[in-house]
Amino acid sequence: MSKMKSLSLSLSTAALLAATPAMAEINADQLWALWQQQAAEFGYAMTAQATPNGSGLTLTNVTSGMMIEDVSLTTTIEQVTLTNQPDGSVAISVAEAMTYSITGFDDHDAPDAINILLSLTGFAGVASGSPENLTLTTGFDRAAISDVEFIGGDQSEIPEMNYDVSLEGYAATATYDFSDPAMLGFGGTGTLAGLTFDVEMFEPASGAEPVPTPMPQPNPPAPGKVVTPAAPQPTPMPAPTGGRGDGHLNLSIRLVGMDSTSTGTMPRGVDLVNIESLPEGFSVSGDSSYSSASASFMFADTYENVDFSASNTGGTIGFGLSEENIRYALAATGVNINLATNEMPFPVAASADSTALSIDMPLAQSATPSPFSASIAYQGVSVDESLWAMVDPGQAIPRTPASVLIDLSGTVQLFVDLMSIDPESMMAPPGELRDLTLNNLQVSFGGAELTGSGDVDFAPGQMIPMPVGAVDLSLTGANTLIQSLSEGGILPPQQAGMARGMLGMFALPGAGPDSYTSTIEFLPGGAITANGVPLQ
Numbered sequence: 001m002s003k004m005k006s007l008s009l010s011l012s013t014a015a016l017l018a019a020t021p022a023m024a025e026i027n028a029d030q031l032w033a034l035w036q037q038q039a040a041e042f043g044y045a046m047t048a049q050a051t052p053n054g055s056g057l058t059l060t061n062v063t064s065g066m067m068i069e070d071v072s073l074t075t076t077i078e079q080v081t082l083t084n085q086p087d088g089s090v091a092i093s094v095a096e097a098m099t100y101s102i103t104g105f106d107d108h109d110a111p112d113a114i115n116i117l118l119s120l121t122g123f124a125g126v127a128s129g130s131p132e133n134l135t136l137t138t139g140f141d142r143a144a145i146s147d148v149e150f151i152g153g154d155q156s157e158i159p160e161m162n163y164d165v166s167l168e169g170y171a172a173t174a175t176y177d178f179s180d181p182a183m184l185g186f187g188g189t190g191t192l193a194g195l196t197f198d199v200e201m202f203e204p205a206s207g208a209e210p211v212p213t214p215m216p217q218p219n220p221p222a223p224g225k226v227v228t229p230a231a232p233q234p235t236p237m238p239a240p241t242g243g244r245g246d247g248h249l250n251l252s253i254r255l256v257g258m259d260s261t262s263t264g265t266m267p268r269g270v271d272l273v274n275i276e277s278l279p280e281g282f283s284v285s286g287d288s289s290y291s292s293a294s295a296s297f298m299f300a301d302t303y304e305n306v307d308f309s310a311s312n313t314g315g316t317i318g319f320g321l322s323e324e325n326i327r328y329a330l331a332a333t334g335v336n337i338n339l340a341t342n343e344m345p346f347p348v349a350a351s352a353d354s355t356a357l358s359i360d361m362p363l364a365q366s367a368t369p370s371p372f373s374a375s376i377a378y379q380g381v382s383v384d385e386s387l388w389a390m391v392d393p394g395q396a397i398p399r400t401p402a403s404v405l406i407d408l409s410g411t412v413q414l415f416v417d418l419m420s421i422d423p424e425s426m427m428a429p430p431g432e433l434r435d436l437t438l439n440n441l442q443v444s445f446g447g448a449e450l451t452g453s454g455d456v457d458f459a460p461g462q463m464i465p466m467p468v469g470a471v472d473l474s475l476t477g478a479n480t481l482i483q484s485l486s487e488g489g490i491l492p493p494q495q496a497g498m499a500r501g502m503l504g505m506f507a508l509p510g511a512g513p514d515s516y517t518s519t520i521e522f523l524p525g526g527a528i529t530a531n532g533v534p535l536q
Contacts, residue, residue: 169193353380
């Protein structure tokens with residue numbers, strides 16, 4: 001699937017959300033008509049048998065579909081009831097089952113269709129407000145995949161599956177502004193009590209007898225240290241009728257306590273399924289937080305054994321996309337990661353007090369520079385003692401958690417629109433840096449810490465960007481760390497002496513013990529100095 005087709009799918013999904021029944025002070029017939037109109041505007045087809053029921057409409061066999069290249073995606077709901085309310089709103093009820101059907105696979109071994117049956121309990125919806133400015137309140141107790149059916153194809157190639165895929169405790173309020181005939185505005189808030197995605201798959205039998213691959217065993221932990229053990233080797237299970245192969249996969253994802261907000265605008269009458277670039281006026285952004293998340297992945301067969309798990313105690317997700325720029329941000333606290341494979345001598349465990357990654361950058365061509373920013377932060381990072389034992393068995397280096405923080409901002413001038421660029425035909429860089437600011441640099445390890453900040457500028461038209469400006473650096477605990485590395489046998493004495501000599505040459509003593517400062521200057525013409533001493 002091409003990049004733009006994938007983008008089309010994402011935009012079309014957002015459009016479907018925006019086109020959900022969202023009218024009020026309106027009768028059921030008008031609501032159903034507008035529902036179909038909105039679906040058609042965004043590239044969908046929606047049909048149903050509409051029957052008056054005395055207080056509104058009963059929609060039977062409600063079907064909506066779209067094409068992504070040669071693949072057809074169809075959703076069918078057995079029944080939707082629209083009931084006019086005395087206060088001018090419309091109550092919406094939905095049958096407790098719906099089907100998603102996927103057809104059009106081009107692989108000759110692929111099934112002719114995959115039907116996914118979804119069960120829905122406790123759904124309630126109300127549309128209120130006005131046809132021009134509408135509020136939609138929806139919620140359900142639980143939505144879960146109850147059956148997956150593979151039709152046609154080579155049934156012997158379909159793996160045996162066990163699954164539990166569900167959403168619990170969903171509630172949302174969305175607002176829609178239809179007052180502009182050319183543009184749809186929307187926004188909303190939502191909560192989700194929990195998400196569960198558990199899938200276990202067994203490779204179809206191939207006639208080969210599986211031979212379990214042993215999982216590596218950890219080294220004995222150092223006194224006072226805790227080593228997270230690898231997951232035990234899965235116990236072979238009795239083969240059902242037809243038999244199983246030796247491949248066994250288990251994937252599990254859990255998310256608890258999510259709160260979300262979103263806002264955006266979309267041009268009306270644009271087929272988002274078949275666009276080749278972002279339409280003019282398109283903008284969507286959202287932010288979410290959650291209480292905890294975890295994921296695990298296990299795969300084992302005759303030759304390979306992988307066991308991975310990760311968890312955190314909460315985090316945030318942010319995104320934004322428009323013609324002009326893109327924004328993406330992730331953050332989490334209480335992060336733990338464990339990995340074990342048959343190709344590693346021992347399991348590895350790592351943790352962090354917090355992690356964060358963000359980027360905000362322009363996408364559109366501009367005659368003037370546009371701002372951008374990027375940051376990465378890993379605070380309180382620790383690794384398992386079994387990994388430390390490989391490089392520092394005598395514990396010469398302090399086991400103080402490490403941290404890395406880099407915060408950048410600046411401006412860049414783009415000569416082309418990044419969303420419509422063809423990498424294969426690109427003959428020159430798509431843009432040029434104009435200035436770059438190091439807002440914050442912080443790196444700590446083994447008792448030493450490096451901090452810094454600075455600004456540099458870049459002249460237009462340079463084949464190789466040459467900065468002009470300065471960066472101020474401060475370093476503490478360097479000599480102590482060099483001594484620890486030398487005592488641990490990691491840094492030979494000769495190299496330790498060279499490192500101390502470099503500090504004396506390019507850094508000035510700081511105000512405190514074992515501290516240094518240095519100003520790195522980037523001069524016109526490409527010269528670089530440290531406290532006036534030429535580096536280049």
